[in-house]
Amino acid sequence: MSELLLELFSEEIPARMQVKAANQMLDNLKKAIEDLSISYDNAEFFVTPRRIALIIEGLPKFLPERIIERKGPKIDAKPEAIEGFLRSVGMKIEELSIIDNFYYAKKLEAVKPIGEILKQIIETMLTSFTWPKSMRSAQSKVKWIRPLRNILCIFDKNILPIEFSNLKANNISYGHRFMANASLNISSISDYKNKMEKNFVILSHLERQENIQKQIEKITKSLNLTPVVEQDLLNEVTGLVEYPNVLLGRIDQEFLELPKEVLITAMKVHQRYFYLEEKTGSLAPYFLTVANVDFKNNEQIIAGNEKVLRARLSDAKFFYKKDLKTPSSEGLARLTKMTFHHKLGNMFDKVNRIIALAEFVGNGLFDNNLIKKAALLCKIDLVSEMVGEFPELQGIMGKYYALHTKQEPEVALAIAEHYRPIDANDIGDTSLLGAIISIADKLDTIVGLWLAGEKPSSSKDPFALRRSALGIIKLINHHSLNLSLSELIERATRNYDSKVNIDEILVFFNDRLKYYLKGEDYRHDLIMASLNTNSDNIYQAISNLNELQEFVSLKEAEGFILAIKRILNILSESKSSLGLEINKDLFIPIEQDLFNKIFKTKATIQDMKGLVNIINQFFDEVMVNDPDPNIRQNRLNLLFNIAVLSKEIADFSLIEI
Amino acid sequence: MKELSFQDIIFYLQKFWADQGCAILQGYDSEVGAGTLHPATALMALGPKPLKLAYVQPSRRPKDSRYGENPNRLSHYYQFQALLKPSPENIQELALESLKSIGIDCTKHDIRFVEDDWENPTIGAWGLGWELWCDGMEVLQFTYMQQIGEIECELIPAELTYGLERLAMYIQNVDHFTKIRWNNTEPPLLYGDLFLKQEQETSAYALEYADVEILRRAFLDSENECKNCLENNLPLAAYHQALKACHNFNLLDARGALSVTERASYMAKVRGLAKACCQKWIDKQ
Numbered sequence: 001m002s003e004l005l006l007e008l009f010s011e012e013i014p015a016r017m018q019v020k021a022a023n024q025m026l027d028n029l030k031k032a033i034e035d036l037s038i039s040y041d042n043a044e045f046f047v048t049p050r051r052i053a054l055i056i057e058g059l060p061k062f063l064p065e066r067i068i069e070r071k072g073p074k075i076d077a078k079p080e081a082i083e084g085f086l087r088s089v090g091m092k093i094e095e096l097s098i099i100d101n102f103y104y105a106k107k108l109e110a111v112k113p114i115g116e117i118l119k120q121i122i123e124t125m126l127t128s129f130t131w132p133k134s135m136r137s138a139q140s141k142v143k144w145i146r147p148l149r150n151i152l153c154i155f156d157k158n159i160l161p162i163e164f165s166n167l168k169a170n171n172i173s174y175g176h177r178f179m180a181n182a183s184l185n186i187s188s189i190s191d192y193k194n195k196m197e198k199n200f201v202i203l204s205h206l207e208r209q210e211n212i213q214k215q216i217e218k219i220t221k222s223l224n225l226t227p228v229v230e231q232d233l234l235n236e237v238t239g240l241v242e243y244p245n246v247l248l249g250r251i252d253q254e255f256l257e258l259p260k261e262v263l264i265t266a267m268k269v270h271q272r273y274f275y276l277e278e279k280t281g282s283l284a285p286y287f288l289t290v291a292n293v294d295f296k297n298n299e300q301i302i303a304g305n306e307k308v309l310r311a312r313l314s315d316a317k318f319f320y321k322k323d324l325k326t327p328s329s330e331g332l333a334r335l336t337k338m339t340f341h342h343k344l345g346n347m348f349d350k351v352n353r354i355i356a357l358a359e360f361v362g363n364g365l366f367d368n369n370l371i372k373k374a375a376l377l378c379k380i381d382l383v384s385e386m387v388g389e390f391p392e393l394q395g396i397m398g399k400y401y402a403l404h405t406k407q408e409p410e411v412a413l414a415i416a417e418h419y420r421p422i423d424a425n426d427i428g429d430t431s432l433l434g435a436i437i438s439i440a441d442k443l444d445t446i447v448g449l450w451l452a453g454e455k456p457s458s459s460k461d462p463f464a465l466r467r468s469a470l471g472i473i474k475l476i477n478h479h480s481l482n483l484s485l486s487e488l489i490e491r492a493t494r495n496y497d498s499k500v501n502i503d504e505i506l507v508f509f510n511d512r513l514k515y516y517l518k519g520e521d522y523r524h525d526l527i528m529a530s531l532n533t534n535s536d537n538i539y540q541a542i543s544n545l546n547e548l549q550e551f552v553s554l555k556e557a558e559g560f561i562l563a564i565k566r567i568l569n570i571l572s573e574s575k576s577s578l579g580l581e582i583n584k585d586l587f588i589p590i591e592q593d594l595f596n597k598i599f600k601t602k603a604t605i606q607d608m609k610g611l612v613n614i615i616n617q618f619f620d621e622v623m624v625n626d627p628d629p630n631i632r633q634n635r636l637n638l639l640f641n642i643a644v645l646s647k648e649i650a651d652f653s654l655i656e657i
Numbered sequence: 658m659k660e661l662s663f664q665d666i667i668f669y670l671q672k673f674w675a676d677q678g679c680a681i682l683q684g685y686d687s688e689v690g691a692g693t694l695h696p697a698t699a700l701m702a703l704g705p706k707p708l709k710l711a712y713v714q715p716s717r718r719p720k721d722s723r724y725g726e727n728p729n730r731l732s733h734y735y736q737f738q739a740l741l742k743p744s745p746e747n748i749q750e751l752a753l754e755s756l757k758s759i760g761i762d763c764t765k766h767d768i769r770f771v772e773d774d775w776e777n778p779t780i781g782a783w784g785l786g787w788e789l790w791c792d793g794m795e796v797l798q799f800t801y802m803q804q805i806g807e808i809e810c811e812l813i814p815a816e817l818t819y820g821l822e823r824l825a826m827y828i829q830n831v832d833h834f835t836k837i838r839w840n841n842t843e844p845p846l847l848y849g850d851l852f853l854k855q856e857q858e859t860s861a862y863a864l865e866y867a868d869v870e871i872l873r874r875a876f877l878d879s880e881n882e883c884k885n886c887l888e889n890n891l892p893l894a895a896y897h898q899a900l901k902a903c904h905n906f907n908l909l910d911a912r913g914a915l916s917v918t919e920r921a922s923y924m925a926k927v928r929g930l931a932k933a934c935c936q937k938w939i940d941k942q
Contacts, residue, residue, distance in 0.1 A: 315729065
């Protein structure tokens with residue numbers, strides 16, 4: 001049995017792309033090998049910032065003799081087509097076989113060395129591989145993520161001379177950039193693994209990640225602190241190092257008076273450090289950085305990192321102190337100088353609209369004074385120094401500044417929350433006041449930009465109005481807010497002294513609602529059936545869908561849905577115009593019974609499902625298509641009464657059984 | 658090694674890159690937002706002729722005006738830029754050696770290459786590369802340029818940009834740009850002694866006093882002059898006017914005079930000019 005080792009040695013690959021790319025390459029390679037029915041025992045990938053290594057073990061040395069079959073044209077195809085096929089396979093017509101009126105060329109292929117096949121497969125795999133972002137280099141026109149510097153490829157103990165980009169494979173690799181940067185001759189997979197280990201390269205992403213976690217654990221245990229290790233950051237730092245070395249740095253006490261989020265943003269987002277918490281949950285005066293080197297003395301590296309963080313935090317402290325000294329009246333005045341949109345006035349105008357709209361949204365739900373206060377102050381931090389430098393802290397800083405000026409805690413919290421939901425994972429579980437302000441802000445943006453002619457197109461949504469609408473939907477759903485969308489839109493429009501096509505915005509919201517519900521694991525057909533008309537009340541629409549989805553999972557549902565579908569079918573096939581008026585004189589007894597029941601039935605699933613037996617009995621006893629056109633019309637109208645009721649629940653014709 | 662002064666950092670970087678065969682130029686004599694906009698990069702990085710250059714580019718970003726109060730944000734600052742076209746195969750190693758020449762030794766520090774792609778939409782340019790981090794501090798911006806003026810680079814250049822104030826603050830361990838030691842006299846001349854007043858005045862101008870109507874007219878004038886030069890097949894002269902238009906746009910932007918859509922339309926105009934200059938420059942080669 002033989003083994004394959006391929007290493008693509010390059011300049012630093014972005015951390016976020018490493019694992020995905022290596023995994024994809026290995027999959028592509030495996031698939032190509034399996035397509036030729038070549039067997040192997042084990043296939044694995046390794047990835048570090050500077051290399052992607054693929055290994056396949058237990059490969060045969062030769063591909064045995066085999067018959068290759070190629071399908072050709074039909075036997076009655078034009079002579080040119082048949083001649084073309086003969087040329088392409090290099091055979092004579094009498095050598096072809098015929099199956100089901102098609103020519104087939106069967107050829108015996110001789111024993112072939114696997115190496116030859118692998119060379120071709122690997123070259124094809126590399127040529128067809130695409131990166132999410134790629135570049136040309138001075139050395140090669142072939143697009144790759146960053147310049148490729150060397151290819152090592154060994155099959156069955158020999159160099160497999162694949163050619164790609166400007167390179168031809170050899171048996172050379174390199175150790176860690178700073179700790180062992182000599183070239184290494186590699187003879188096999190085990191030799192490769194050994195030499196990498198000795199030369200300060202931990203090949204496996206997972207192993208490096210575990211290594212980092214262990215080091216973190218060891219350091220924090222002795223300090224009796226809890227590290228906050230988020231998977232995204234852990235993945236990223238794992239992709240920035242070949243030889244992880246976790247180092248502990250200190251934060252000067254003077255910075256701990258800053259809002260926690262400021263420290264966390266500086267550490268996590270700007271510096272890619274892990275932060276630590278005391279057992280009480282408060283921020284500890286330490287950070288962890290993952291260095292790519294381990295020298296005898298790492299003090300200089302630690303001191304350097306501390307210095308960088310100190311500089312960032314002293315900037316932050318400078319901004320924070322300045323902001324605390326700025327009275328909110330000055331902040332509000334500065335909002336008048338900040339444009340919201342050139343047709344829609346400045347940010348202070350927007351704040352005034354948010355106040356009016358929030359009062360409307362929150363009418364009867366929350367203390368009006370607090371609504372007004374939170375709305376007034378919600379944008380004030382946009383003109384603060386801190387948000388100018390740390391834009392990701394908008395809202396959060398507003399909260400701290402509100403607390404500083406002794407606003408109510410609910411008000412402060414709502415200011416922080418009114419940008420939520422912030423991402424796909426945020427379900428909108430804010431405080432109620434936060435939801436009210438958020439809905440008012442987002443709706444004002446949607447309606448305003450609609451009026452300014454900036455509504456989203458299929459390809460462009462520069463103001464992220466779709467995301468705003470989705471946010472409103474999540475908030476309404478989470479807080480079970482019984483609100484009429486059209487009334488909200490109308491109120492928002494009045495703030496602009498203008499008129500807008502409300503139906504158009506309702507359609508827009510309903511598209512978003514469908515999109516949202518699909519993501520929430522509702523059945524697609526039920527969404528389409530339930531939202532067949534534009535819902536004015538999102539909360540109600542979702543409740544109805546919940547009820548429908550629950551109902552269809554019951555045993556009794558199928559009979560009911562089939563009965564309604566049957567009615568809808570008959571009605572859609574009938575050519576006469578339908579109405580609700582009934583002539584009781586034309587009834588036979590079963591029709592009278594059905595009629596009586598219908599008029600006691602409300603448009604709810606619970607009520608309507610009681611009709612199923614009598615509908616079925618009706619169909620058993622009655623022929624709708626009576627020869628007498630009056631009787632026929634009367635029966636169709638009777639069914640139409642049921643259809644109209646059912647439409648209020650859902651369009652049952654769209655439900656799949 | 659003794660702590661380097663601001664001017665030492667420039668001297669050492671110039672010496673290092675000169676030794677690599679780079680011609681040492683001076684900064685361009687018109688307002689630019691970054692070293693990339695120097696025609697020696699923005700135009701000459703295009704086309705088939707190899708080129709190696711380095712220079713200090715005084716740069717202006719009116720939007721970063723902070724009256725000299727912000728510790729490290731200035732409306733007028735200095736970039737050191739090296740351009741190697743085509744980028745040699747050992748360019749990463751050269752970048753690390755250049756850091757060593759200013760006292761940042763990769764055998765003592767934790768140096769990492771962190772993904773950072775570069776884009777300048779005002780001139781339709783982009784490239785892929787990294788920030789080099791030294792013990793968590795960004796010390797160098799490294800870009801393989803791919804397009805300028807929306808034109809593909811023929812020989813892919815490497816562009817290395819050093820933010821001199823940040824580097825100096827790091828090397829000298831000071832917490833405000835005004836405290837950077839400019840030279841080695843005793844007592845030394847400080848950055849603040851030289852430029853704080855300028856920073857205060859240019860900030861006040863950009864944020865409070867710049868006359869919006871005059872700037873709009875000036876933009877239009879430069880735009881027209883740029884087109885005039887282009888019509889007469891003078892791409893370098895045209896580019897000079899495009900930079901003037903660009904700076905006037907930056908001032909208008911800092912002054913808060915532009916709405917979102919207006920801003921986008923100004924940017925599109927500048928990009929159009931830059932693109933035309935690049936194209937004409939290539940055609941003329």
